[in-house]
Amino acid sequence: MTLIKSISGIRGTIGGTVGDSLTPVDAVKFAAAFGTWVIQNSGIPKIVIGRDARPSGEMISSLVSSTLMGLGIEVVDLGLSTTPTVEIAVPLEKAGGGIILTASHNPVQWNALKLLNQKGEFISGAEGAKVLELAETDAFDFAEVKSLGKYSTDDSYIKKHIEAVLALPLVDVEAIRQADFKVVIDCVNSTGGISLPPLLKALGVNEIHKLYCEPNGQFPHNPEPLPEHLGQISSVLENGNYDLGIVVDPDVDRLAFLSEDGTPFGEEYTLVAVADYIVGEIGGNTVSNLSSTGALRDVTEKHNGSYEASAVGEVNVVEKMKATNAVIGGEGNGGIIYPELHYGRDALVGIALFLTHLAKKDIRMSMLRASYPSYHISKNKIDLSPEIDVDKVLEGIKKKYAKQPINAIDGVKIEFDKEWVHLRKSNTEPIIRIYSESGSLATADHLAQKIMSDIREIVSNKEETHEGIF
Numbered sequence: 073m074t075l076i077k078s079i080s081g082i083r084g085t086i087g088g089t090v091g092d093s094l095t096p097v098d099a100v101k102f103a104a105a106f107g108t109w110v111i112q113n114s115g116i117p118k119i120v121i122g123r124d125a126r127p128s129g130e131m132i133s134s135l136v137s138s139t140l141m142g143l144g145i146e147v148v149d150l151g152l153s154t155t156p157t158v159e160i161a162v163p164l165e166k167a168g169g170g171i172i173l174t175a176s177h178n179p180v181q182w183n184a185l186k187l188l189n190q191k192g193e194f195i196s197g198a199e200g201a202k203v204l205e206l207a208e209t210d211a212f213d214f215a216e217v218k219s220l221g222k223y224s225t226d227d228s229y230i231k232k233h234i235e236a237v238l239a240l241p242l243v244d245v246e247a248i249r250q251a252d253f254k255v256v257i258d259c260v261n262s263t264g265g266i267s268l269p270p271l272l273k274a275l276g277v278n279e280i281h282k283l284y285c286e287p288n289g290q291f292p293h294n295p296e297p298l299p300e301h302l303g304q305i306s307s308v309l310e311n312g313n314y315d316l317g318i319v320v321d322p323d324v325d326r327l328a329f330l331s332e333d334g335t336p337f338g339e340e341y342t343l344v345a346v347a348d349y350i351v352g353e354i355g356g357n358t359v360s361n362l363s364s365t366g367a368l369r370d371v372t373e374k375h376n377g378s379y380e381a382s383a384v385g386e387v388n389v390v391e392k393m394k395a396t397n398a399v400i401g402g403e404g405n406g407g408i409i410y411p412e413l414h415y416g417r418d419a420l421v422g423i424a425l426f427l428t429h430l431a432k433k434d435i436r437m438s439m440l441r442a443s444y445p446s447y448h449i450s451k452n453k454i455d456l457s458p459e460i461d462v463d464k465v466l467e468g469i470k471k472k473y474a475k476q477p478i479n480a481i482d483g484v485k486i487e488f489d490k491e492w493v494h495l496r497k498s499n500t501e502p503i504i505r506i507y508s509e510s511g512s513l514a515t516a517d518h519l520a521q522k523i524m525s526d527i528r529e530i531v532s533n534k535e536e537t538h539e540g541i542f
Contacts, residue, residue: 077102077204083175083184086128094183099132103139104214105207106171106187109199111143114190116168117221118146120161122153122229123173124322125262125287128183132173136185137223144215147223152287154263154324155186156418157233162192164232169195174323177296180289193415194387233420234271240412242353243424244431249276251431254314256281256330258305260295261288262322264419271420275427281308289322297321297328297406299336309334316430316437320419326406327419329426331437339406340365344444346408346422347400349429351375356399359392361385362485363494363507364404367445383482384496390415404449447490450516452506453498454524460531462497462504468530469495469523486523491515493523 075084075093082102084094091098111117119140123129129152137147148165150158155172162170170188178184187195187203195203206212215221237243255277259265265285272280283305284292294301297319305317309330316337317330329337337345347358348371358372361384369379377399382392389409393401402409408422409415433440456462466484479485483496493508504527508519 077207078200081184081186081200083178083182085181086183087181094128094132096131096135099135099185100139101210102185102203102207103136103171104143104212105203106169106185107140107143107145108206108212109203110169110190111145113199114168116166116190117144118148118165118167120148120150120158120165120167120170120188121173122150122155122158122161122170124154124175125152125265125289126175126180126183126291126322127289129173129289132183132185136171136173141221141223142214143212143221144219145221147221149223149225150229151225151227152263152266153229154233154267154420156325156414156416156420157229157267159188159192159416159418160233160236160414161226161229162188162190164229172323176323177321177326179294180291191415193390196387230267230270233267234274236413237271237421237424238274240410240421240424242350242412242428243275243421244428245275247431248424248427251427251434253277253316253427253431254279254281256283256305256308256314256317257285258283258302258317258319259285259287260320260322261286261290261292262295262324263287264320264322264324267324267420268318268320268423271423275424277427279314281314283308291322295322297326297339302328302330302336306330306334306336318423324419325417327408327422327426328406329437331441333438335438337437337441340404340447340449341367341441341444342406342422342426343400343402343404343408344368344371345429345440346410346425347371348375348444349425349432350400350410351377354399357396359389359396359398359401361389361403362479362482363449363496365447365449366490366492366509367447370445381479381485386417388482447509447511448513448516449507449509450513450520452508452520452524453503454506454527455503456531465504465527465530466495466497469526472526472530488519491519493519495523495527 172186175182175184261284319328344367357378362381372379382388407417477487485494491510508516510516
């Protein structure tokens with residue numbers, strides 16, 4: 073069983089022993105820590121919560137709600153909702169924070185508490201560290217009986233979220249309606265099933281073939297929207313009766329498309345296509361993380377914008393977007409962050425902007441994908457023994473490739489013209505993740521293998537010379 077405590081929240085598998093997995097005791101302890109932090113940080117004793125459809129959600133939600141009420145905090149429960157919907161609800165409710173009960177793309181046995189500040193944005197590293205400290209020291213002061221918090225439910229926010237998307241100036245409902253798209257959707261039996269169909273209907277999409285839209289939490293396949301998990305929707309599209317496929321993860325903050333012939337559009341290219349539309353219309357800058365495709369830089373510069381990369385993680389992308397006044401940003405996992413609406417990954421706004429772009433282009437999905445630079449990313453990892461100092465290994469790689477452009481804000485990223493390799497150490501296990509990109513998958517794989525060979529050589533040399541890598 074697994075329990076991972078991090079600055080961004082707590083996640084783990086359901087069942088098992090306290091401290092080793094996400095048990096009721098762990099859920100209560102962390103909810104108490106976050107509630108205490110919200111009161112200390114904002115002075116607003118009010119928190120919005122929402123959950124995806126996984127079977128443990130109702131139990132965890134009850135535990136979290138009761139704990140917050142015990143602290144004297146008012147709880148507004150959105151029930152079954154999406155991560156971006158909760159993010160939008162927090163400032164609208166004038167709350168001090170928010171909790172999303174979702175393990176995102178993790179399998180059904182997982183759940184998590186994701187934590188939002190009063191802006192509806194994920195808490196920072198420093199704020200997360202404070203929450204962890206409160207949890208470790210049991211620094212909670214629960215309310216007396218006359219001061220217990222109130223509890224209420226509100227199931228109107230998905231509708232409000234959709235209305236906010238439709239009101240965006242660059243969402244062209246009439247263009248989408250005129251395009252008369254025929255769409256297949258896969259919502260993995262979670263809250264995409266209650267948010268995507270009404271969004272698409274409101275956008276003027278009348279023919280929707282629904283796959284797994286019952287929010288019962290019984291994921292029919294691995295819920296991460298990667299090509300290898302999308303066989304059924306691909307098969308439906310292969311028949312040639314639809315214009316595109318849309319896939320979301322259980323909490324609807326990641327978005328993937330498939331072309332009319334069933335081939336994946338590419339998760340990396342969700343952001344590329346939306347950015348092409350936004351920057352093409354209004355100009356401006358873009359941001360993605362260091363492990364995302366270089367195609368975003370290409371389309372940004374095509375429109376005379378400026379691209380910058382952040383450290384991996386949504387919080388880091390948002391921070392860089394604010395610093396550079398970016399008009400669009402996100403991550404290569406299909407996460408669209410459109411600050412005109414809010415600073416959070418949002419599949420609903422991503423769908424609306426993408427369909428507007430496709431409608432205005434008036435071309436097939438496959439043609440749109442072919443219009444972008446073609447890059448391929450190879451994702452690998454190398455296991456190291458626990459006693460090895462990973463930071464010193466990465467420093468050795470930096471020295472070996474010192475003549476190449478290097479970005480060291482998050483691990484080591486080495487650029488070779490239009491190709492790159494990004495190395496990051498895991499925060500939870502002794503491994504180095506190695507992402508590489510090139511114009512062909514074979515070359516990307518070769519780049520990764522070359523770096524992995526370099527790492528083994530560095531480790532071997534340090535072992536032989538006893539230079540302190542251990």
